[in-house]
Amino acid sequence: METLITILAGVLVTVAVYLLLSRNLIRVILGTAILSHAVHLLIMTMGGLKKGSVPLLGEHAEKYTDALPQALILTAIVISFAVTAFLLVLAYRTYKETGSDDLDTLRGFKNE
């Protein structure tokens, strides 16, 4: 299971990097979103998968899954949401100001 999920994360990273390298602003933002998906899966995998019960102490299980990666991911999900939201609005604003969403034409002025 761990190996499989790691490979899945690797595939998602590949997709994300390819999107990040493209010229379209929306693609880049999408790339960051997918990258955070991949990272969340990876962190989860690092803690070991399905190695115990849900980390709720009331369950009185013998063994609990590693709760630390879960807490970290929870933070990461929220932060990545904030980043995505901010980037989207930035893209919106950029397009409104310059009329372009192509990063090559957005390069700025030659004689800056």
Added chain:
Amino acid sequence: MTITLVIFIPFLAAILVPFIYKRVPNRNIGWFILCVPLALFIVLLRFIPAVSSGETYIHTIPWIPSAGINFTTHLDGLSMIFGLLITGVGSLVILYSIYYLSARESLGNFYVYLLMFMGSMLGVIFSDNLMVLYVFWELTSISSFLLIAFWYHRKKSRYGAQKSLLITVSGGVAMFAGFIMLHILTGTFSVQEIIKSIGDYTDSGLFLFAMILVLLGAFTKSAQFPFHIWLPDAMEAPTPVSAYLHSATMVKAGIYLVARFTPVFGGEAVWFYSVTCVGIFTLFWGSLNAVRQTDLKALLAYSTISQLGLIMSLFGLGSAALNEGYSADSVIYTQATFAALFHLINHSTFKGALFMVVGIIDHELGTRDIRRLGGLMSLMPVTFTIALIGSFSMAGLPPFNGFLSKEMFFESIVNARSLGIFEMGTWGNLFPIIAWVASVLTFVYCMIIVFKTFLGEHQPARLDRKAHEGPRGMLLAPMILAFFVVAIFFFPNIVGKYLLSPAMEAVYPPFKGAQGLVPQITVWHGFKPALLMTIGVIVVGALLYVFLRFWKGIFTIEPMRWSLDSLYNKFLVQTEKGSSYLTSFYMTGYLRDYLLYIFTFFIITIGGGLLLTNGFSFDMSGDAPITINEYIIVFVMMGAGIAILFAKSRITAILLNGVLGYSIAIFFVVFRAPDLALTQIIVETVTTSLFLLCFHFLPEWKKEKSSLPAKAVNGIIAILVGTVVTVLALSVQGHKLFTSISIYFEDADELTGGKNIVNTILGDFRAFDTMLEVVVLFIAGIGVYTLVKLKAGMEGPDVEDE
């Protein structure tokens, strides 16, 4: 303790200046400032009896004891001389500047810089710890930069300031490296301890490098050839600053450094030769160039360079005495150092006075060009007298203090011929010759100062203002200095006993209390070579001055026109060009390029590191079993991910991203993470709707216009990054080096009273982290709000402003 305060009082005063300046926004603020150096001067004077009887004061405040860095102040004879110069000349300069600067200048800034300089200069000379010394050393460079650029609206001021900063700071950094080497050798940063223990390390390879690097620092600061080029340009500073920093104190920091390190490096042939030869050549070069100047201040700048070279060479000659240790023969070489210290004091008095005189002329007549001056003797009698005293002292004529030290200089340099060490040979004869030629030239330019300015024909037509004597307050400071010029001639042994003898003991710790270390200074030595040399200087110098216009032509010969300045300028332009070329080469402004650098770096370091260390090891034995449902979800996700790359419309892409997000939520359920699953579902929903909302305002995405090779590069990089990540993650899982700390959280119930471990981690164990996360969200929210609400077009003009 007092000495520590002495260093900090100028800084404290500098902080107070803006407040006083608000109350007293005119030139009277100078009177407040004047109290500071005057008080410090008196404090230092009170130490003289104790110091001259051989006492030294060390006081330590621990700063970073673990790194050997302590705020240690050390007062001995050597630092005493410099301390008195800094505070004494400082008082006079401030007194002078009260009348020199008009109330329209930003006086507040001026005095803040000046006090800052004073404090850092005192720091340099009183610090025993090399690191602290270095900090103060660079602070003097910075305050000098600020003072040179005081009239920053002038292009030349900015140029001079930049030049001095570049040269002195690069020398300072070299010196810093030398200090670190000394620390590596001896294990201490304290100068006094280094002096005690350095004898064991002289054979080390680092010793020589440390010596050369420290010398670089000293030579750049003291404007020795070929680093002297910054000093003439530094003359763009207001004249009080030139008198203070660029002749009396800061440029002598390098000399102080050489003197301070003579017990460490002295006695080595390299030290002896580099200090002496550089000094002698600077003496010659400075005096030669001074003769050709037409601007009085530039003339004084070159003469300062030349005089600094003189003092430097004397310290070089004096260091020879440490080669053999104390004996009746070697003690004679210490006389060079004695002459150096004596001339150091004398130079500050007469050169300070001369600078102030030039300042008065500039202030009253609006020019310092000797071609436009002349015949001022009857119009400015007091100024003339001071200039006469200063110049004749510099030329080495009696009855002025310069005569005494010049005689001693000749004597030491003649003595050096008989130096048995370091294979002197014929070189020993060259020293007196160069020194003598340089002294002749010195005589010539001293005569130029006096006669071209004050005698000859008065040319009122070529002056902007009518010539008249300067204000009394302005004359007071140079008069005091001129008084010392004469007084020291008549009572030289007071200076010798109270100031020079403790300083000699500081430079020659092994000779402490030795016979003949502190000679009697006498005016009349009998017909010795030194006196004959002086007479020769006067005769030949006078002849050369009279026939100046016949031989001035040599300055137009080709080699004389080569200047280090143009070399420096070329170097500066080339460096600027080169760095801007280099920067624009890789800083393209394209996001793709930057990301490519990052990813390539990642692949090379992490992937390469894995390859080199052979860190792969896959261990899948601990893997959990996989059910058929999970296989399906994984393949759906992979398919969705890859499909995004080929999505024709953005709606497809964003929906596929949704597929990924919700599948992950399912996985969170499978992986026993209910909280994550809930959060993921909510966030994914909001994100997707946000995307869709934004699409309303954004254009449909077009097909990527990138060329095929570019796409191929992107693809290769993407695949490589993916592979490295996968391999790295798999290898990490194979190597669990530490046990997980998660056991700790399973006591959550007892520790926090919460049963949901994830919640307790977020809310209790890592509550700070969560709080800051909220702050991040808050900031992002503000950003979003601002970007949406910002009125479009407000930035319009900027965009069009191409």
